[in-house]
Amino acid sequence: MTEKIYPDSGVELNKFVAKNYDKIMNTMSFGLYRGFIKKAIKQMDIQPNNSILDLGCGTGRNASLMAIYLGENGHITGLDVSELMENQFLQKFKGQSNISFKKQRIDQPFDLQKQFDIVFISFVIHGFPHEIRSNVIQNALTHLKRGGIFYILDFAEFDMAKMPAFHRLIFKKIECKYAFDYIERDWKAILKEAGFGHFKEHFYLKNYVRLLKAVKTEK
Numbered sequence: 001m002t003e004k005i006y007p008d009s010g011v012e013l014n015k016f017v018a019k020n021y022d023k024i025m026n027t028m029s030f031g032l033y034r035g036f037i038k039k040a041i042k043q044m045d046i047q048p049n050n051s052i053l054d055l056g057c058g059t060g061r062n063a064s065l066m067a068i069y070l071g072e073n074g075h076i077t078g079l080d081v082s083e084l085m086e087n088q089f090l091q092k093f094k095g096q097s098n099i100s101f102k103k104q105r106i107d108q109p110f111d112l113q114k115q116f117d118i119v120f121i122s123f124v125i126h127g128f129p130h131e132i133r134s135n136v137i138q139n140a141l142t143h144l145k146r147g148g149i150f151y152i153l154d155f156a157e158f159d160m161a162k163m164p165a166f167h168r169l170i171f172k173k174i175e176c177k178y179a180f181d182y183i184e185r186d187w188k189a190i191l192k193e194a195g196f197g198h199f200k201e202h203f204y205l206k207n208y209v210r211l212l213k214a215v216k217t218e219k
């Protein structure tokens with residue numbers, strides 16, 4: 001990350017975290033991350049010819065798990081701002097022409113002039129100020145075919161005050177300020193307002209994490 005635009009964001013990663021992101025996630029989750037992410041991606045029900053846009057794709061760890069379900073006509077485009085993430089992503093998919101990377105901010109409106117079957121975002125949207133999240137949602141809408149699916153893999157909605165003290169302590173310690181209001185919002189209502197419907201959700205990691213499926217209902 002060259003510059004940090006949102007002072008309280010935890011998704012604008014520093015160099016050390018960006019370089020070691022996957023290892024850090026494995027360690028911080030006491031090894032649970034690996035199994036959970038595999039399960040979540042399996043539950044996305046990806047079809048062999050799907051086109052997938054991964055917003056804030058990071059190292060490509062999720063893309064490599066999604067690619068398992070794709071055939072030769074399926075493809076993934078990963079977008080990220082970080083050069084360190086870009087390097088890891090490109091290294092991972094060297095010689096795989098159906099998986100590409102583009103350096104692109106997702107917190108501002110953009111148009112790739114292309115629509116996808118699936119737009120996926122994992123552990124990115126919670127890290128923006130709320131007024132910026134609507135840009136991300138709009139970008140997802142712009143880049144989905146009608147009937148296409150927006151998958152948000154991120155924190156679920158929960159009341160921090162009701163968390164066991166130990167969990168609350170960890171959440172407060174590791175998470176950025178923006179995550180605290182993210183968990184309090186009604187995301188199905190927000191997405192419905194934006195033009196999505198037919199919601200479905202799966203929960204993981206003691207129900208603190210959710211895969212939210214939202215279908216684009218607008219043109």
Ligand SMILES: C[S@@+](CC[C@H](N)C(=O)[O-])C[C@H]1O[C@@H](n2cnc3c(N)ncnc32)[C@H](O)[C@@H]1O
Nearest residue numbers: 011012056057058080081082085105106107122
């Ligand atoms: C917490 S990491 C998650 C990475 C990946 N989605 C995953 O689940 O492994 C957040 C990612 O968002 C990227 N990011 C942060 N701000 C961004 C922005 N404005 N536009 C695009 N990517 C951004 C970071 O570089 C980082 O790769």
